[in-house]
Amino acid sequence: MNVTVFEAINITKKYRNTLALNQVSMSVMQGDIYGFIGENGAGKTTMIRLLTGLAEPTTGKIALFGESNKKLAKQRERIGCIIESPSLYLDMTAYENLEVQRLQRGIPGKGCIDNALALVGLKDTGKKKAKDFSLGMRQRLALAIALLGNPEFLVLDEPINGLDPTGIIELRNLLKRLNKERGITILISSHILTELHQLANRYGILHEGKLLQEITATELDKRCKKHLLLQVNDVAAASVLLESKLNTSNFSVMPDKSIHLYDYVENAGKVSALLSANNITIYQLAQSGDSLETYYTNLIGGCQND
């Protein structure tokens, strides 16, 4: 059964004259690695702040593990999170930071501290204070805090910030492992779309406070895959011709009646000749296919040129 871990229903958040979120509805299912995509100010952090109870929505409803309203606070005990920047006691060591959180959350046994530190590679930091940590180490320590108490749902706001390339790879592998081995559901927001592309299995694309799209990684790959984009007057006849004459069924008919042909990408002439010879009018025949960045940029209406 597919269980909803987090659900936002028609969420609007208004700050004086600014509409940070506008009627956003989204859901994160159990086992998801949900990539939350959006430019600065799109509303990603606002949504995470609502999820974690730091702010209240102006209208709409938030549900965690199927519970909302007064039962929401209790459900928050089941999550782990990094919000905005690593929240650490800078004059304490990594161990002490975790011990404070352990005491506060009433987690029994100190063994979980060593486990969490080992998991993020900070076991040997000894008496070094968090203020002397690099930004990458602080991010890892914040992740260790988030992992304390075996959360079922990890909420990570820009966790890649400050990590070096090796750190990014390690974090990616760690998150994948946590998702696969422990079944932890993850909501991760980031600007680094290529990184999200390697991690997430679902995406929510937020722009100017509106959720433009929720899409699975499979669907996104399909949309981004290099293909021939065909627009013809007779889609059915063209499909039959592709199957019978070019021996390919590797194409999709899209809702806008265009055909995405994933074979013959480098041999558009052959496709064109076949369709023309069978009296099918071609309105458009072009190579297409995006990276996540291009897909995202196209979706939000393109980049601004100087």
Add this chain to the structure above:
Amino acid sequence: MINHFKAEFYKLRHSKILITILGVCAAVIMVSFALGDMTFFGAGDGTESVIGFQAKCYLSSEIPTFQTVARSSLAYTAFFWIIGILFATIFFTKEYNTGTIKLSVAYGTKRTILYYTKAITILVVSLITYLIFVATFFVIEIIQSGYIPTASEVINLLGWALACGTVLLALESISIFLCVVIQNTGIVTGICCLYVFSGASVYLMLWSDMETVSIPLKFFVYGNPMYYWMNFSSCRTMGIIEHLPFYFIGCISLLIVGGLIMIRKEIK
């Protein structure tokens, strides 16, 4: 809630705040050795009506009295109030500055629990530290003057110290309330210090005519820690102590209002 108290005391032990506060207290004690006789008091007809700060001012060093010993022990209380303001403000706003308050809320802890465990920790630690602070001065005074106090005199001093401690708790309640509203260490400390020091100068100007001053000025004086310090530290409680419950309850009410604001306020 016990978990939260444990966490608060752990934070105190493992951060530099408590060591710094104890260090400053030790520095004040050392300064008292260095400076010797010190007085700062309002004009009056005789010694009995003098109010204010009187440390090591013995009418006769040959025959010291309990009043002079007690006065010297309580004289540095105002310094401790400044230390108390700093402690309360830094310890409270630190959670906002480091963003750790966000984690506590995100993990489902009720904001009221967060607020009151922190506030109670601040108040309890301050009161205990203050009593130790006064006791240290008392011991020093006894050693220096050679005066041997009776048990009832010690109880008397404890009473005055507790009265001053109550004022300290009230003052810290104000600073905790301001921390919730303003969340800026510098501004809250500045406001609190201004409130304390302005109280000293206003009271010194008005103290002989207190019955005739306007009601707002009366409220300002009776609602100011310096009013209590200058009298309690001069071993004067008659006509003063009855104002203390109102001041204390007023400040505790502010603490409760702070809790209500905390529930509703967005955490940034």
